[in-house]
Amino acid sequence: MYENGDTRHQHHTQADYFEGAQVEENEGGEESGGGEEGEEEGEYDEEDDLHGDDEDHESVVSAYSEDQSDSEEDVDGVVREEMDSFCRHFKGIDRRFRLISKIGEGTFSSVYKAEDLLYDRYENDWDLDASDDGRDRSPPPSKRRKFTETQRRRPKYVAIKKIYVTSSPQRIMNELELLHELRGCRDVVPLITAFRHLDQVVAILPYFKHVDFRTYFRALSFDDMRLYFKSLFNALSHVHRCKIIHRDIKPTNFLYDYARRRGVLVDFGLAEREGTDWSHCPCQLSGLSKSHNSLMQATTLSTGYIKNDNRPSRRANRAGTRGFRAPEVLFKCTSQTTKIDIWSAGVVLLTMLSKRFPFFNSADDVDATIEIATIFGKARMRSCALLHGAVFETNIPTIGEKGFTLEKIIMWATNRIAGGGGKEREKDELREANMSATEKVACEFLARCLELDPAKRIDADEAMEHEFLRGL
Template sequence: MSSSDDSEQTKLEVQLEISNFQRDFPNCPYKMIEKIGQGTFSSVYKAVDTQHQHTSDCGEECNIVAVKRIYPTSSPTRILTELSILHSLSGHPNIAPLLNAIRHDDQVIAVLPYYPHANFKHYFRELSNNQTKSYLRSLLSALKHVHHKGYIHRDVKPSNFIFSPEKEAGVLIDFGLAQTEADKRDDSKFKQPKPIKLEKRRPFYIVDDKRPSIRANRAGTRGFRAPETRAIDIWSVGVILLSILTGQFPFFQSTDDVEAMLEISHIFGKQKMKQLACTLRKEIGLRHIVDKMSENPVDEEALDLLEKLLELDPSKRITASEALHHTYLQQ
């Protein structure tokens, strides 16, 4: 089958999907035009608002919106959390505001502005130094607001940050995995346990181990997740900047967390990863990797910011607010 046949088949499948959606959601005030995105828990469509006109952040009135159809298989708690967070974050220029939310039986849609934008993989190698700064300022400004409100996005990646290189502005989208930041536990209430002496043994694996595997309940897209859960959004910004500076996307191409750790240790070094595990104290050195992979000289201040964004120790990693005041973004 040729690529044109595949494309035609995809169009037919999308048309059928839209028809089924209109059938399942009668009297929906939004007429779907085309499918523009899909994730694990939802699909997103470019649509016409047949009843109202919404004013976009750029001040232009239009009746084109983005309709996010949340799958019925999503838990009610997840849906409520996403809509509540979107509503709470409305008003920031770098975060897509929630315009409307409608439920019909088990069908739920969230309506947001439609933002014309380019695909990251088509422009990230062509970004000028100033455009890179604008990208980071917009993204970090959005995350500063998210974190100030007490939330974690948990899935920061290029496809969830709609950026226009021409306008040098972007908006953060898709809060399907976002959650409220957990309160810090008061460690003073817990006593320090006594050390336990273990018999020294060589590492081994059990042959035909029948025990069930343990999987962590972690959010985020592989390659953009931090090695820990704290400051995960900032780590993801660092991974994006790493792609921009080196011209390689995705930079981390692991299929699981084990491969991700191997890739990370390849850059930072086995010894530094061991030091982190033992003492949580280390220094990061990415300059050699970036200089080797980049076709053009890299701004020294950009490298310094990159190191701070990709600090392995989350307690030492730069915050969104601090990053916005970094010398590189102030130039």
């Protein structure tokens, strides 16, 4: 990692971060910034469910416009003091960037919106907005001077991700390496550069205009949902082809520009390469083996705890955000794959279709497992647990053996069926059968994403060819 210098080439191309490009001299290292940091088990973004009428397109655009304001008057005193302290302790940062506001905070980092004061000194191949609005085209000679002056007056924004000193050096290096490797996809945030000053490390990432998920998810049409997930799965396809697991797919880590219908996947703080710390898990076998089935023949369970439990302990990566973690993560699978990201994306789709956010809101792993069992039923959860060498049992009377279809869950959530018995049940089944064709396609796609068995779950490339996303 370069200390006290910008790894970008002046007037040429962005320097290769890990291959010893020439470093510009600087008295103080600069920070790099990015999307909101992910959370590990035990931490959760408290994002309350919204109640009320769906917002129309105009209200969403209004929220979008308000979100883009960089007025320093909107920054409260505490945040302003925090940014001033940051500039004082990270020598030289204020000569390169003008901090505007704080746009995110997580377990391992804080993220600030800032103006890149030295933007014109570098050839910024990461700036997709420049290509989108035509600023990369040369103006006619007669207008070149006026064009250049106008372009220079227009501020260029970046996101500065200040990584906390409590993060391990290995964790920081891992995130920067993965971001560097994933450059080249429009739907994945690129790493511009990174700096270190003493024990502080920052990453500089593009600032991406976006709207708070809670302001628009209820108003999305099916076509809007398809465009959203086309962009998300395009990002996942790129990430997964590199054999990288993001581990923290959720709305706050997919910054979506509602006006341009484009999103960017951010925050690779929990990401890892597939196969890291793998050990044998029964789910690697095809189907349930006889040894797994033998567990089903276990004697009647007794209450209480085993006094001397000689079973070996199981250690598995459980990082992620509660409510979005796949069943195999909850069952401590030791051979987790990129399919855990697909499950998380499915939860986002379930949130949109049900118009409830967050959909799952568990306090711990046990509650999270019960929430999933409420939908899929005890029988399927038992089979899922056996795939990973675990046992699932519950005596909660409201959890049935068979569970419910996702279509029924969505119609319940949107108050289109009552959920009663007798004649009410017959009416519910009739309404469920009369779902629109588009909604049925969305539900079928959702079922492929929320498949309990990761081996049968759809992958990102297959998702791009599914009817729900095909043709966009």
